[in-house]
Amino acid sequence: MxxxxxxxxxxxxxxxxxxxxxxxxxxxxxxxxxxxxxxxxxxxxxxxxxxxxxxxxxxxxxxxxxxxxxxxxxxxxxxxxxxxxxxxxxxxYKSQDLIQELLPALDNFERALQVEKTEATSSLIDGITMVYNQLKDALFSQGVEEIATVGEEFDPNLHHAVMQVEDEEKASNVIVEELQKGYKLKDRVIRPAMVKVNK
Known part of the structure; x- marks a missing residue:
């Protein structure tokens, strides 16, 4: 047990x-x-x-x-x-360069047309006039415009004053004579106009 x-x-x-x-x-x-x-x-x-x-x-x-x-x-x-x-x-403005190169030729045509027209030069001047008008039409078809001058108020954006005159009959700051035409291409000035301005 x-x-x-x-x-x-x-x-x-x-x-x-x-x-x-x-x-x-x-x-x-x-x-x-x-x-x-x-x-x-x-x-x-x-x-x-x-x-x-x-x-x-x-x-x-x-x-x-x-x-x-x-x-x-x-x-x-x-x-x-x-x-x-x-x-x-x-x-x-694609044609601007070409237009700027043609402007002196246009100026020369204008000078040639200022020659006195005689019997001897009549046919020559008619031919120059015809070519001048064709050239102007071609330029204007591209959007070239002449800048308005004589009688207009001087605008430094459009005009280049090279001379000043005193004319009491005309208003102050008005263009009295254009010395060289100015041109715009559409809304851009490509050559300002050379002008004579009243003081």
Missing amino acids: EEQDKQTRTVTDDEEKVEAKAEAETADSIEVIDAKEEEVETDKTNHSTIEQSELDTLQKEKDEIYQRMLRVQAEFNNFKKRTLKERDAERK
């Missing part, structure tokens, strides 16, 4: 030891699980902070790229408008 009690006690002691060991292992496991849960929470927090930081960086980059795109688009629109404007001006 004693032996049986002894065996029972031994079994009970062994069970208690096993239980204690199991409890200790369970406690250790719980601590490990708690520690892992804390790590996961910390990782989640860190991960969330990292994600937010990356998100902020990406948002900043997106905003910068968007602003750059807007600037490039505005520059392109300005370039397009400027190019169209230059092309229109080029078309509008």
Whole structure:
């Protein structure tokens, strides 16, 4: 009986030891699980902070790229408008260089026509007049206009005053004589008129 009690006690002691060991292992496991849960929470927090930081960086980059795109688009629109404007001006004034080179010839024709007409020079002057008129018509078909002078008020944008006179019969700052014709191509002055102006 004693032996049986002894065996029972031994079994009970062994069970208690096993239980204690199991409890200790369970406690250790719980601590490990708690520690892992804390790590996961910390990782989640860190991960969330990292994600937010990356998100902020990406948002900043997106905003910068968007602003750059807007600037490039505005520059392109300005370039397009400027190019169209230059092309229109080029078309509008395409004949300006040629016209400027022909103006001295036109002046010489006008001087030739100031020669006194006689029987000997009559046919020559008629021929010069015909060529002069054709040249003027060709220039005017391209949009060339003569600048009005005598009797007009002096305009420094259109006229170039080379002399001044005092004439009490005429108003002040009025053109009294044209010394050389001036011309405009559409709305651009290509040669101002040389004039004599009343003081």
